[in-house]
Amino acid sequence: MRVPVSTHTERNWLIHEIAPDFEVEDVWEIPARLTPETFPRAVRDMADGDPNRSPSAISRFLFAVRWRLGELLGWDDDGHGTDGRVASLAERVPAELRGTPPEAGPASPFTPLYLTDDEYAAELANATVHGVLHLSIAPDDRGHVTRIAVLVRTNGWFGRFYMALIKPFRYLFVYPPLMRELGARWSRDSTT
Structure with missing residues (x-):
């Protein structure tokens, strides 16, 4: 479920130091009670993520359209x-955390940045945005809450327009099935 941005910004995450010039676009709570012991498995799963394998046919279709548009319009070109338009945030990651996250799977559009006991960050950049996916666990009254935050720095007016254009699709067809799928899978994995 979507939660207020303040649930992310009020915590002292390392990503705030690494990406202070990015805006928090979305924060979603995943219905999985990950722990510090099960968090690394969820991170590996996230790093291997392939949007083309989404359980939602609509989400798969939307990603296919996005990849096709990117190919036709050159949004994802070298x-x-x-590798050119923006500098990787990897340069801002503290030296002791460089090389900590698992490698991204071949179909993942993200490049992992760092992994700690309670947070993982990965980035992507193209002609529209420079974005960060931030997965975290935080203590709460029932153990730990699991959240995904999306931080972005748009590329000019076109990037802002693009993000506004896709917002309803993200909120209706991409994030809800993704959160349900991750919640079910990670809850199942944490009991085995």
Whole structure:
């Protein structure tokens, strides 16, 4: 379920130091009670993520459309990502955390940045945005709450327009089935 941005910003996450120039676009709570022991498995699962394998047919379709548009319009071409248009946030990660996250799977659009006991961050950049996916667990009155935050720095007016255009699709067709799927899978994995 979508939760207020303040649930992310009020915590003292390392990502705030690494990406202070990014806006928190979305924060979602995943219905999985991960622990510090099960968090690394969820991170590996997230790093291997392939949007084309979403349980939602609509989500798979939307990603296919996005990849096709990116191909046709050159949004994902060399020079539009961290290889040219923007510098990777990896340069801002403290030296002791570099190389800590698992490698991304071949179909993941994200490049892992760092992993701690309670947070994981990965980035992507293209002609529209430079974005960060932040997975975290935080103590609460029932153990730990699991959340995903999406932070972005848009690329000019077109990036802002693009993010506004896709917002209803993200809220209706992408995030809800993704959160349910991750919640079910990670809850199942944490009991085995």
